[in-house]
Amino acid sequence: MAKKRSSGILMHISSLPGEYGIGDFGKEAYKFVDFLAKANQRNWQVLPLGITSFGDSPYQSFSAFAGNPYFIDLDEFIERGYLTKDEINSFDLGRDPSRVDYGLLYKNKMELLRIAYGRAKDSMKEELNDFYRDNRDWLREFGLFMAIKEYQDNRSWMLWDEEYRKINSIEVQDFEKQNEDSIYFWVFTQYFFTEQWIRLKNYANENGINIIGDLPIYVAEDSSDVWANPELFNLDENLVPITISGCPPDAFSIKGQLWGNPIYDWVAMEKDEYSWWVKRFEYSFKLFDVLRIDHFRGFESYWEVKYGAEDAVDGQWTKGPGIKLFNKLKEE
Structure with missing residues (x-):
């Protein structure tokens, strides 16, 4: 079967124009797809989309599976009634459109996501449960890891109290039972990350654009993958x-x-x-x-x-x- 030559552009999500401190899966991402299609391009390559850890590199993630909540489009929460425009504008997400302030995103965008979760969790219980069940093989360990990390003052899991360093310990099992709400906040972030990304990918595919992902061969030491x-x-x-x-x-x-x-x-x-x-x-x-494997x-x-x-x-x-x-x- 003959292969057809094609071209495209590498543009990471974070580098798209963004009203809320960073590029996201909102309207500017769809405009970029339109631009690619109009320019007769066939590929959009992105860097790893994983949730970034300390240092904010897409090649050092807390999970090989979980997506970065910073890329969630907050406008959808306005449409759903989980946030208001005034609320979002009351949080400083960065005032320089040419730079990303990850410290502000970590503090303020995550707080906005928590507010949205608090308002959405009851009405979305069935959808979140279904999403958790469908992705349990990686989502359980990720949600648990992130909830314990917060409980342990965001330290590396290697510096956690001894009883939490092994996923199968009695203490971890007890924590899981007693902290479902904290764990499900992370389920909520992954639900919207996945839903919004898949919608964007489908739009790209419908316009003749392939998405080329980036898969780092290694995972971070401080990750749910190594911990679990x-x-x-x-x-x-x-x-x-x-x-x-x-x-x-x-x-x-x-x-x-x-x-x-x-x-x-x-x-x-x-x-x-x-x-x-x-x-x-x-x-x-x-x-x-298509997948590019980093350090193949x-x-x-x-x-x-x-x-x-x-x-x-x-x-x-x-x-x-x-x-x-x-x-x-x-x-x-």
Whole structure:
């Protein structure tokens, strides 16, 4: 089958014009689709859409599955009666349209989302329950992780009180039972992130535009993925990474690049038939038409450095899963 040549533009959601401090899934995103179609483009590439952690990089996320609540269009909440325009305008979301102030978004947009949730949760109970059930395999651990993180003063899970560091502990189970409302706030954010993004993606597809997503090969150390699945990562008995990710020295960096992500335990993942990766790819292809995998060569072999190293010089190449992972993905 002949492949047709096409072109497009990389434009991350955050860089779209935005009335509320950052680009979002609102009217400006639809205008961008119209622009692409009018310019005879066929692809819109975005950076990772995950919920960003400290540092606000889309390549360091609290979850490999959860979307960034900053991208939720607040105008929909006005239409639904969950917020008013005056309320939104009373919060400082950033006054420079050429820059994103993530500190203000973290403080004020999240507060607006909490206000909207408080007004919506009773009438939306059935929709939120259905969404939770349909996505429970990743959403439970994410919502629980974020709720406990707030309870633990937003510290890294590695610094939480000991009883909360393992997802199957009695204390975590008790927390889950006693804090459903806090957990369901995060379900609410993911419901609207997903609904709004899928609507935008469908509009793009209807106008002949493919969405190219970006999938980082690694996950952040401070993530629900590592917290809930420590057996799938190269951690010691205290749940501290043994080795971390990076890139060896080259012509551009004499000390290499120390990324700091925990390394996968590929032996454990193979024994589990790569189920975490299967789940990750299946979910990603619900959100995107095409996937770019960041650091794809890491599946063949990867550079790993001892945890605590100051740079990436004294690392080593280690073989990755290679074609075995992709054969499993093809089966699925």
